[in-house]
Amino acid sequence: MTPQAALLDDLATLLGKGGLLTEADDMERYRVDWPGHHGAEPLAVARPSTTRQVADVVGYCHRHDIPLVPQGGHSGLVGGALPDADHPELVVSLERMAAIRHVDPINFTMSVDGGCILQSVKDAAEAADCDFPLSLGAQGSCQIGGNVSTNAGGLNVLRYGMMRQLVLGLEVVLPDGRIYNGMKALHKNNTGYDLKQLFIGAEGTLGIVTGAVLKLFPRPQVSRTALLACPNVDAVLELYALARRSCCDLLTAFELVPRTCLELAMEAAPDLRDPLDAPAPVYVLMEVAASGPLDLDAMIETLFERGFEAGALTDGVLAASEAQARNLWHIREAMLEGQRNRGEHLRTDVSIPISSLSAFHQCASEEIQALCPQATIIAYGHIGDGNLHFNILPPPGLGADERSTLLHELEERLFEIVDDFDGSISAEHGIGRFKQSAFMEMLSEPEYDIMRGLKHLLDPRGLMSPGRILPRPAE
Ligand SMILES: Cc1cc2nc3c(=O)[nH]c(=O)nc-3n(C[C@H](O)[C@H](O)[C@H](O)COP(=O)(O)OP(=O)(O)OC[C@H]3O[C@@H](n4cnc5c(N)ncnc54)[C@H](O)[C@@H]3O)c2cc1C
Known part of the structure; x- marks a missing residue:
């Protein structure tokens, strides 16, 4: 038997029937992510169904020097x-570990397997009259383990924080196969280093997340969605400050949607109609929600009045029904599809202090247009968190090499501007492999030493997701 055949034989024994895929056709879907990037053919795909099996597989790989990469719902955007x-x-795919372990509506917590699909978690919370507020376009396919590992953000960060703020406990299989069991459902726990935080946002480089205790909230009973038209990004920020102050801390989403994005959305979903009579340069898609019987309409009407008075708002529509609210949110989803349909482009995920966003937007737009006048800028995002997806569509008709050189140059310049504004090159998608070289250029020596030291401590053989976030040591 060849060493490769022996390895597959051992893993198949550890994982049992249906636990290991080795045929190229069966493994194809594990090589592709949502944006359509392709990875290489893996050694095999392990599909454990228990934490014990994950630990056995990881321990085996540790003893036999086999590199591995955990996989959730393949919706990550940085190739990790x-x-x-x-x-x-x-x-190592967690897709067979999708159980809701326990829901506690009095403690407002839920314990789940790492492979639970985010939408199933949200549904289970709702069934217990609770809410799990993480909300993002990929929620029908991304998994809790992936959300933890990328410290996912999404639409409701403004009110509830990122995954880091939504996790109370974790279960992680460490790179040597031991299990770290931190599945405590405690809202307060001040005993030494907060180890779970190490694994949140670690993109699978420090271990495999097999379970999580999540924080729940009272289920919103009333919510209102509005689309507001604004003359420019400065006005959007003025409106944001007004909304924060006049919506009693009930603002759950505040999204910037430029006109170009609305047009991309209508291109991708021809059933969508322009929600307002006249086009505006930029829009805000906002939502307020409350768990008690509050008059949200009055609150939003006051915001409208104050926005009009200040000149920050030129028009707007308040959804009159759930169906209308869904239609407005459909714009947000369809514009991503519209972007994807335009082929390869520069996707970024930067964050800037909110008060500097307008200046950054203007500076970056001018610089990018000066470098490439035919490029189309689509800068949208979770503006209430200072998070902009400053994406760039290249001019049509370029060859593959020319396009990728251009996008690389534009990204370099954009990241320099982000640095000038004291921002971050990744607000929520992470580093993975695609953003690694830019990340390395921005890391200070102490930051690099701490990160390298942590990686070495937990994964001295460098077998867990090698080459993601930090380069391989020899590279
Ligand atoms: C349409 C769309 C909209 C999106 N919107 C947002 C958004 O608003 N906000 C946001 O933050 N992100 C967004 N994303 C990005 C993506 O959905 C998130 O990064 C998500 O958290 C990834 O989860 P996943 O299960 O798909 O992980 P994967 O893509 O499978 O993996 C992502 C990373 O996590 C690691 N990983 C996966 N599972 C585990 C595990 N169990 N243990 C350890 N490591 C693991 C992988 O190795 C990889 O490095 C969006 C993506 C799409 C396609």
Whole structure:
């Protein structure tokens, strides 16, 4: 038996029937992510169904020097879950670990497997008259383990925070196969270093998240969605400050949607109609929600009045029904589809102090247009968190090499501007492999030393998601 055949044989024994995929056709879907990037063919795909099996597989890989990469719902946008081409890896997919372990509506917590789909978690919370507020376009496919590992953000960060603020406990299989059991459902726990935080946002480089205790909230009973037209980004920020002050801390989403994005959305979803009579340069899609019987309409009408008076708002529509609210949110989803349909482009996920966003937007737009006048800028995002997806569509008709060189140049310049504004090159998508070189350029020596030290402490053989976030040591 060849060493490769022996390895597959051992893993198949550890994982049992249906637990290991080795045929190229079966493994194909584990090589592709949502944006359509392809990874290499993995050594095999392990599909454990229990934490014990994850630990057995990881321990085996540790003893036999086999690199591995955990995989959730393949919706990550920085290539972290794709199998490596130069060093064949074992994919560990959590898709068979999708149980809701326990819901506690008095403690407002839920314990789940790492492979639970985010939408199932949200549904289970709702069934217990609670809310799990993480909300993002990929919620029908992304998994809690992936959300934890990327410290996912999404639409409601403004009110509830990112995944880091939504996790109370974690269960993690460490790179040597031991299990760290931190599944405590405690709202307060001040005993030494907060170890779970190490694994949140670690993109699978420090261990495999097999379970999580999540924080729940009272289920909103009333919510209102509005689309507001604004003359420019400055006005959007003025409106944001007004909304924060006049909506009693009930603002759950405040999204910037430029006109270009609305047009992309209508291109991708021809059933969508322009919600307002006249086009505006930028829009805000906002939502307020409350768990008690509050008059949200009065609150939003006051905001409208104050916005009009200040000149920050030129028109707007308040959804009169749930169906109308869904239609407005459909714009947000369809514009992503419209962007994807335009082919390869520069996707970024930057964050800037909110008060500097307008100046950044203007500076970056001018610089990018000066470098490439035919490029189309689509800068949208969770503006209430200072998070802009400053994306750039290249001019049509470029060859693949020319396009990728141009996008690389534009990204470099954009990230320099982000740095000038004291921002971050990744607000929520993470580093993975695609943002690694830019990340390395921005890391200070102490930051690098701490990160490298943590990685070495937990994964001295460098087998867990090698080459993601930090480069391999020899590279
Ligand atoms: C349409 C769309 C909209 C999106 N909107 C947002 C948004 O608003 N906000 C946002 O933050 N992100 C957004 N994303 C990005 C993405 O959905 C998130 O990063 C999500 O958290 C990834 O989860 P996943 O299960 O798909 O992980 P994957 O893509 O499978 O993996 C992502 C990373 O996590 C690691 N990983 C996965 N599972 C585990 C595990 N169990 N243990 C350890 N490591 C693991 C992988 O190795 C990889 O490095 C969006 C993506 C799409 C396609």
